[in-house]
Amino acid sequence: MEDTEVSLQELGAQTAAVSSCCVFCKVPFKDMVLRVGRRYEVKVLHCLHSACGRCLEEILTTGQEVLCPVCDHRIKEQDYHKYLCNFAENQTLDYRAAGFASTPLITCDECVDACPAVQYCARCVRRLCAECAEHHRRSRASASHVLTELTAMAELAEAQAKEVTAPEDSQRATSARSSPSSLSLHRLPLCAIHRRELEFFCEDCSMMCCRECIRESHETHVYKLPSGSLVERQRQGLSENAQQLQGLFSSLQERRKTLSENLHGCEAELAKALQNIRHLEVQVKEALQQRRIEMLDEVKAFRDQQRESHEARRASLASQLLTRWRAIDFLEKVLARGTNCEVLLLTGYISAQRLLGQDVLASKVAELALCAALRPKQLPVKWSGDVAAAAHEISQMAAVRTQGRHTIEASPLQVGEPQTEEVSEPTEAAEAFESHERQIVSLQDAVPAPPAPQPICLSQALGPRKAATVTATEPRQKLVRRPKSDQEIRESGLGELRAVLGLEGDALGCFRSPCGMAVDSSRLYVADTLNHRIQIFDKFTLEALGVLRLPSSGDGPSSLSDPSGMCCVEVKGMTILVVVEYTLDRVLRIELGQSPLAAAVRELAPGTFYGPFGAGISQGRVVIADSCNHRCLVLTLNGQVLFEFGTRGQGRGQFDYPECLAAFADGHVAVSDKDNHRIQVFDANGSFQHLIPRDWAPESEGHLGSGRLRAGALRGPMGMCVDARDRLFVCDCGSDRVQIFSRQGDFLWSSCSATCIFRSPTAMAADEQSLYVASDHCVQIF
Template sequence: MASKFPSSDDFDEQFLTCSICMRHFRDPRVLPCLHTFCRECLQGWATKQQPLECPTCRTQVSLPDQGVDGLRTNFYVNNLLDFAAAKKGAEPGVPCQVCKKNVEGSKSWCADCAILMCESCTLLHRNFPSSKDHEVTTEETLKAEGGISNFHRKRHCQKHKNQELVFYCESCNTLVCTACTVIDHRPGKDHNPVEITTVAQKKKESLQALLQDIHPRLKEIQASVKEVERKILNLIPSKEAATDQAKAYFRQLIVLLQKRENEILNQIDEQCRADGKVLQTKKEAIEFELAGLTSAQTFCQQAVEHGSDVHVLEVGNQVQTRIETLLAKQLDLESDWSEFQFVENTAVTDLEKEVQDLGGVKTKIDASKCKVVVKPAVQGFECIAELTTMNKKGRTCVTNSKAITANIKDPSGTGVSTQLQMKSLGVWEIPNVPKVTGNHRLDVKVNSQHVPGSPFDVEVKRRDTPALTIGRKGSGEGELDGPLGVAVDKDGNIAVMERGNKRVQIFDKDTGQSLRRFPVGGKKPFGIDVDSHGRIFVTSFGNNYGIRRYSKEGKLLDTFKPDCVKHPLGMSVLKDGRMVVSDRAQKSCLLLQPDGSLIREIGKGQLQSPAFVTVDESRGMLFVTDESAHRVFAFDLDGNPKFASGKEGRNVGEFKTPLGVTLDQAGNIIVVNHDDRRLQVFGPDGIFIRTVATVKGGSPFGIALTPDGYITVSCYTGHCVEIYRYN
């Protein structure tokens, strides 16, 4: 009897289990983040999320045009599943997968058919003409060290089912069979099929080099994890020690307060006794005088009422003298005592402020290193200031909300309500909705200390005025000359295409400060967009026209000059790298591959002077402004017209030379008129919704919407970019 394969413990069951359905993978597919899930599970997950996020690492995923079916199959996992099934099939008592008989002896695996066969079926399998060339691996080979590497399914061409994939077309980046090299991928200028072994070896070498780079990085990260684990272990002891210290500190304060209370109460008692003794003495003296006068009164009254004439004459002089003496006597009937009271030398309200400074939690936060960014404020809209708490090294660091105080006052000095909100670890939002315009004051403290710049001046603007204006005419840093296209990069900052300076300049989205700038090629640069990787695309027409792609830092990466492009203006880059460009000479929009080759023309025969273009990928729609037709046209990406919005005029929903166009998250269409400078919003169906503002700067061209709800407008003759609050 053949010995058993290695035990099932040799497999990592979790590695073979889909984390969504918690079962063995069925048709495993690999996401770009290299996490694997069942194809069916991913399809269900994709219907619940837009955009799709990896269920494990939450990385946003851009699916291919084919959806989940376009994702790569994880053949390594498939091999392990096959190997696990083969192990189970090789156990005694398990029938052959071909003859279904429970036959003793060793079994073999056919990589082409993906089945496990007994010795007899293996012999027949090798003798059949159709399967004699199949790759069959014996049980002994599989049991040998490293045998699992010989255990695999062969890959066959989807088009030529009986053909194994043995070539790789380097031009198309795809695996092909021998038949494909004759029909669809014939060697030439467009195709370059190479044997898989050659290409795979080169790829293995490059991956091996990456593995060498990964190892030190892994060690660094693992050390960091251990350090964090150590700190986690110290977290509770640190809490307990700090708690004990705080309790001891406040107990001492309580003892001091109780001692002071007893001193005051004793002082009150002593004062009460002293005052009582004085008042008692006073009372006795007054009562003595009262008794004498009362006695004289009684004697005199008896003599007058009941005495005889003889008796009155005998005692009258004596009584008169006594009474006159008593009446003439100077008596001190006033007492010097007044009620004593407890005096609050320090008012409770004042003490309450002092109590705020009694103790605190000492963390790694350094108030002097903390930063506050105040975003442009508009009346009636939520205004957010952003606080980043940092340690002494200037690194973002977490603290508790009690360590932060933020107070806002309007121009009259009235407090404005705000509530601190944690945006992310170490980053806090201080929101408020200003009701009045004018200068507001924002006071921010961390650990009872002002952060640099606090209190801050926050100028609240009216709704119809720019919340922020960037630039002025010039060629220096932060200056602009003829800004046309404008876009928002992946960090939310504003990228501006300057015609006069022939450069791109990037501005901070919150402060308007110039971050960097770089020159661009082409005689007349016009449009700009930024892809999901932060690369910047610029169009230019005239001499040396084309589409140029730059790195985030401004290094020229590619120049596209396809024959189909003649006069490129506005452009939009899709998540998968495809591009949509409006072409004035072609009077159409061009949908291009990432390499610049034409997929299709859109709008031919319907557009007159296409200017700017934007794409709603969730609906597969593009929107283009036509300045001569005074309309906005909508097409799907297959080139089918959907609707045209607006007409020439100055009323709501009408256009006077529409140029810049962009979309909000709800799919609403935002358009700016060049002539009357109105910034208008239309629904996804092209129906007018509202006017945002009338642009103050001269000759508005491009527009873009920032993630935090501001519209940026490039003003060509105003040599500036104006920012308006949108939502």
């Protein structure tokens, strides 16, 4: 990039082509089609580029902003007359118009008939027709004025232009253009507002005014007639401004030169850095190739070592096989032909030599443990070397039934290294293992694997072969459970686990990280977050009704992306579902009928949320947990924002990423303050009421520790719901448990003290029949 010095004269020469033609139509002003009226005049835009009056007027009639095509400057002024005239170009146009003697284009400035002008008065700055010129000579006020023929002025101007445009007379041309001429042809300046002659200069506003302007806006100002001293003073001021602009031009030129030098330096540094990067790339490739060779050598050495080890183990096993074969042959012969004494002697010898050693029994236990691991939802079995204890534990697993209410949890079996203690009565243990293996096979046959996952009750999953799978033709009985008392809650907690809905996957009826649920009078809605969908189930039969589909036509969204929180309300036989989408920062109102296809979709309060997560319905109003804004917003069902509450912090009424919501019967709202490890309760107006747990404190023991929390403490609470007696059920996600609190925030029950097992529970919902908990890619129904 070459650096060049630029002067004012050079810049003037470079911009001559732009300034001598219209920026819109690109027609040179000297070649314009001359028109009578204001269209044949030249106007100056606010960016100091010039345009012909015709183009400017056409743009202004459309009512749009004026956009300069050269510099992209936007001008909002819509009044044509408030744009300044280009006096020099207008003078050139007037000279050309004066030269058309056969077709006069300049009209008289005095008479109303707009007769062709033939003479010009320099003192009055008026172009006059023949009749008005006669009156002008006869008038006492203008009798001494000198009138000049327009055609003579045009001829003289053309002759002067030919003389000063020669290359050797460029300096003389510049001085001729800059000095005033007695034969200059000017137009009568008119007020842009009243279209009257400008007669006064307001010194307070520094602008020319007509009589109407003085009377309306400048009556109390200091205004004067444009006398010689006033004009000279303003000329001096404009000259000073020109000098300041020249100084600013020089300063900008120096800055441009400095920037050019810096740019050259940066380019040199970048070239050097690029060369270093390429050199480093070569070195890295060489190092990687060297490391590849070393790793291949290490792998080959490890392979040879493992091969030798396996060969040694295979030889040892072959030796053991020969030893067992010889023992079997010897035993068969003694048992077939030996005496009683020989049989008893052989029994003691076999026990002493440990031909049926613990290594054989340990491999049998490992085989049975692997079979049990293939059967999901079983209690874990830990092998510690005690064959009899492991056989008893595995046998107990086969006898588990729903009546026992054991915790059901999928866990891999852990088989450790056998210990050195001897095993008593190996024959009985082996028989127990053979019996339990038959039980495992029977259990695997009892529950077939369907092509598509279906909701399975626990009693059917663990029961004998005659138990059938739940289908859509076997609806659950519609039960209205009596609300439990607080004492019953403390004793039984969530109650009996009646069904488990779904597995991990993307098929219909399967889930990946469900983060929201809602339930109406007949259906259960589950936000299948990582599968980017909402699944609908019949809450009585647990049959999958399908995936919620949004209408493809219309202005609203046509698909979902990571739905999280949900809530619903039934209005006139129609379900209104409010869905929060965390990644898209939006909240949708979805209207549903009987079909999974939504009847209507609209976005509530677009552009208001940042990382919203949870939603709830309180007294017919929608409450949204705007998580990343650390606040909650209350809206109408139509999306009008009523008010908000909460800021970021640890104080009362402050949040640190609020996640989920639950509404009480009196309109109070519980908000899970996730990263503050607590729940806050607010009234219907957003005023803080109390904390859950009631003894919460930022540094209190059990809240922020890494170990097991005490019952009643919270770590990262998420989904919540409220039962018929305003008890609050909380998904304590960070502690893998569900806890229950009273309306006043008193602790009632925790799943850590029961047989219920949850893994990162995220969402809850409740109705008069059931309680639904989303945990570990499934929905548990109590």
